[in-house]
Amino acid sequence: MTELTEEKVIDTPVSEEHDGKVWSQGFIKGMTEEGEKLSDLNPESGPLGGSAVKAHSHGDSHGGGVGVPDSSRAGRLTSYKLADFPLITGREEDWRFTPLKRLRGLDRVGVKGQELNGPAPVVAVTKPDAVTVETVGRGDARIGSAGIPEDRVAAAAWEHFAEATVVTLPAEYQGTADDVTTLTLTGAGDTPAASHIVVHAKKFATGVVVLDHRGTAVLSENVEVLVEDGANLTVVSIQDWNDDAVHASGQHISVGRDAKVKHVVINLGGNLLRTTPSARYTGPGGEVEMYGLYFADAGQHLEQRLFVDHSTKNCKSRVTYKGALQGDGAHAVWIGDVLIRKEAEGTDTYEMNRNLILTQGARADSVPNLEIETGMIEGAGHASATGRFDDEQLFYLQSRGIQEDVARRLVVRGFLNEVIQHIKVPALEERMRDAVERELAAGAL
Amino acid sequence: MSTLEIKDLHVSIATEQGVKPILKGVSLTINTGETHAIMGPNGSGKSTLASTIAGHPRYTVDSGSITLDGEDVLAMTVDQRARAGLFLAMQYPVEIPGVTMTNFLRTAKTAIDGEAPKLRTWTKDVKAAMAQLRIEPEFAERNVNEGFSGGEKKRHEILQLELLKPKFAILDETDSGLDVDALKVVSEGVNRAIEDGGLGTMLITHYTRILRYIKPDFVHVFVDGNIAEQGGPELADRLEDEGYDRYLADAPATV
Numbered sequence: 019m020t021e022l023t024e025e026k027v028i029d030t031p032v033s034e035e036h037d038g039k040v041w042s043q044g045f046i047k048g049m050t051e052e053g054e055k056l057s058d059l060n061p062e063s064g065p066l067g068g069s070a071v072k073a074h075s076h077g078d079s080h081g082g083g084v085g086v087p088d089s090s091r092a093g094r095l096t097s098y099k100l101a102d103f104p105l106i107t108g109r110e111e112d113w114r115f116t117p118l119k120r121l122r123g124l125d126r127v128g129v130k131g132q133e134l135n136g137p138a139p140v141v142a143v144t145k146p147d148a149v150t151v152e153t154v155g156r157g158d159a160r161i162g163s164a165g166i167p168e169d170r171v172a173a174a175a176w177e178h179f180a181e182a183t184v185v186t187l188p189a190e191y192q193g194t195a196d197d198v199t200t201l202t203l204t205g206a207g208d209t210p211a212a213s214h215i216v217v218h219a220k221k222f223a224t225g226v227v228v229l230d231h232r233g234t235a236v237l238s239e240n241v242e243v244l245v246e247d248g249a250n251l252t253v254v255s256i257q258d259w260n261d262d263a264v265h266a267s268g269q270h271i272s273v274g275r276d277a278k279v280k281h282v283v284i285n286l287g288g289n290l291l292r293t294t295p296s297a298r299y300t301g302p303g304g305e306v307e308m309y310g311l312y313f314a315d316a317g318q319h320l321e322q323r324l325f326v327d328h329s330t331k332n333c334k335s336r337v338t339y340k341g342a343l344q345g346d347g348a349h350a351v352w353i354g355d356v357l358i359r360k361e362a363e364g365t366d367t368y369e370m371n372r373n374l375i376l377t378q379g380a381r382a383d384s385v386p387n388l389e390i391e392t393g394m395i396e397g398a399g400h401a402s403a404t405g406r407f408d409d410e411q412l413f414y415l416q417s418r419g420i421q422e423d424v425a426r427r428l429v430v431r432g433f434l435n436e437v438i439q440h441i442k443v444p445a446l447e448e449r450m451r452d453a454v455e456r457e458l459a460a461g462a463l
Numbered sequence: 464m465s466t467l468e469i470k471d472l473h474v475s476i477a478t479e480q481g482v483k484p485i486l487k488g489v490s491l492t493i494n495t496g497e498t499h500a501i502m503g504p505n506g507s508g509k510s511t512l513a514s515t516i517a518g519h520p521r522y523t524v525d526s527g528s529i530t531l532d533g534e535d536v537l538a539m540t541v542d543q544r545a546r547a548g549l550f551l552a553m554q555y556p557v558e559i560p561g562v563t564m565t566n567f568l569r570t571a572k573t574a575i576d577g578e579a580p581k582l583r584t585w586t587k588d589v590k591a592a593m594a595q596l597r598i599e600p601e602f603a604e605r606n607v608n609e610g611f612s613g614g615e616k617k618r619h620e621i622l623q624l625e626l627l628k629p630k631f632a633i634l635d636e637t638d639s640g641l642d643v644d645a646l647k648v649v650s651e652g653v654n655r656a657i658e659d660g661g662l663g664t665m666l667i668t669h670y671t672r673i674l675r676y677i678k679p680d681f682v683h684v685f686v687d688g689n690i691a692e693q694g695g696p697e698l699a700d701r702l703e704d705e706g707y708d709r710y711l712a713d714a715p716a717t718v
Contacts, residue, residue, distance in 0.1 A: 374561075405560065409520065410557045411557050411558075411559055413517075413519055413520070413541060413557075414556065414557040414559065415559065415571075416518075416540070416541035416542040416545070417517050417518075417541055417542075417544075417545055417550075417551050417553075418542075418545055418571035418574070418575070418627065419542050419545035419546045419571055419574035419575040419627070420542055420545075420570055420571055420574045421542050421574065422540075422542065424570070424574070425542075428562055428566070428567070428570060429559060429560075429561060429562060430561075431561075432559075432560070432561030432562040432566065432606070433560060433561035434561075435561070436561065
């Protein structure tokens with residue numbers, strides 16, 4: 019890869035854009051000046067902190083975001099009510115990369131008769147006996163326990179879903195990587211639809227849940243992942259839709275005390291995918307690993323926006339997203355927001371995004387943002403690099419006897435394998451390797 | 464015995480200012496078992512010759528020929544040339560993120576031999592070759608050239624030379640940027656490959672220093688895209704004393 023690096027000290031907040039350019043940022047060390055008060059902003063009050071904090075001119079349905087300056091990620095409006103969100107213009111920070119015209123109306127629900135009442139994807143389940151999967155109505159008490167919409171599209175889905183699927187791993191359940199619960203979600207056509215999924219790991223439960231999206235859909239979805247104290251949950255969300263699918267997925271992760279969550283996003287098929295995972299800690303000692311793998315082909319828009327909200331002590335987060343792009347108009351967006359609030363002493367966080375551009379005409383935007391409001395942390399850093407598979411690399415490999423097509427595969431496989439090998443679910447790893455081969459073959463590389 | 468024959472080779476590159484001729488009629492024949500040193504000042508076309516033989520797309524062959532035992536090398540793709548027995552140790556080896564040295568070496572060996580090497584002997588061969596070149600074992604799991612120092616990159620070029628066993632090796636300024644210790648290690652590796660028999664070597668260098676460790680049979684002096692003088696090892700000694708000024712003074716004034 020043609021790569022330049024640049025070291026930076028991070029101030030609050032940082033935002034850089036990179037258009038096929040390259041850039042990386044190092045770890046921030048130290049910053050442990052005893053007693054220093056860096057900011058009075060963002061007192062601990064999670065977006066689920068309840069109406070007391072949020073009772074304000076917007077009514078009582080709000081979570082976070084009120085009274086905090088817009089410049090902070092914590093200032094982003096969160097609400098269960100569609101009406102609280104203004105219309106999206108495309109100029110907003112969180113929509114500026116998204117081609118709104120291709121959202122097929124998901125952004126304009128409630129405007130000029132735009133509806134969101136199509137049939138939700140059909141859910142097929144395979145699971146171990148101990149895990150329960152239920153279909154519940156909107157009134158179920160578990161809905162809303164882990165998440166709150168952070169944008170208009172997610173709020174529309176929250177208001178419009180008819181019934182939710184709830185997956186429960188019972189307390190102290192010991193699942194393995196071969197004992198996976200899979201929800202296969204097959205799109206029911208291109209009428210705009212809403213859906214809702216809750217994945218609930220009770221205390222000390224261990225297990226793997228896979229959400230496997232397929233078929234054709236124009237879908238806005240909320241996924242709540244509630245991980246209770248001491249649980250260890252892996253959630254893999256695969257988006258392997260047909261070429262015409264449009265999918266916005268707000269994935270809200272609530273991490274309990276000493277809980278561990280591995281969250282994996284795999285974006286392969288679909289016209290426009292916008293996946294927005296956010297992780298929030300409800301007790302100290304939580305650990306979150308977020309992995310992402312995407313492969314954007316000609317004309318595909320694959321957008322990944324994540325947010326890790328460190329609001330309690332001694333929590334850890336690691337973010338690793340890698341993507342390959344090929345073909346005209348292939349566009350990948352990765353935004354990584356990490357907020358370390360004043361109370362979150364002892365935080366240890368690092369996020370990384372890498373893009374590999376294989377052909378002319380593809381574009382990758384990569385924006386890591388880190389806000390730090392306390393110096394009393396273990397470490398905080400981020401890195402972003404976008405490289406091109408270039409003629410010199412090809413020449414080097416060919417000059418060792420390796421044919422051109424084999425050389426390209428060698429590089430792409432190696433690049434993406436770093437993420438694949440972290441999934442640690444053998445059946446999925448195999449499938450992902452096959453998927454990468456398929457993408458490469460489709461790109462006629 | 465194999466023969467690499469270069470005849471009246473004219474090579475140019477496209478620049479923003481238009482097409483620029485670099486090689487202007489180079490003829491050179493190398494047989495396996497022979498070591499040829501190509502020397503000359505910067506910009507004389509030495510590296511262009513190396514890259515052209517390997518098939519780098521940047522260089523256009525305007526006329527002349529390169530043949531390997533009569534086969535037309537210029538008609539071959541880059542990888543076909545390597546499989547035919549040509550090896551270029553690069554001046555600036557390229558970083559390949561995501562591909563480990565182990566994976567890379569095995570893939571290259573499989574491509575060159577047309578079949579996968581036997582796992583047990585191959586692993587042993589790689590380890591032994593790395594040890595001889597003073598390469599730490601952990602490099603096997605690192606990505607190709609990624610984060611390697613200049614000297615580490617050059618050692619890995621020679622590692623590939625020793626493992627892939629080509630008929631002809633073109634070493635493009637392998638000595639540049641090496642300290643004396645690294646130069647010795649690298650030279651020993653080249654000498655092992657030569658002593659194994661059957662290797663023809665084209666040793667491109669700006670300095671005479673490496674010729675104390677690798678003894679050339681022939682020395683060719685490149686000036687302005689042509690061979691200005693050739694001779695035996697004694698020519699290298701003379702260059703060491705006199706430098707290239709003599710040749711440059713002969714060249715037309717370019718002021």
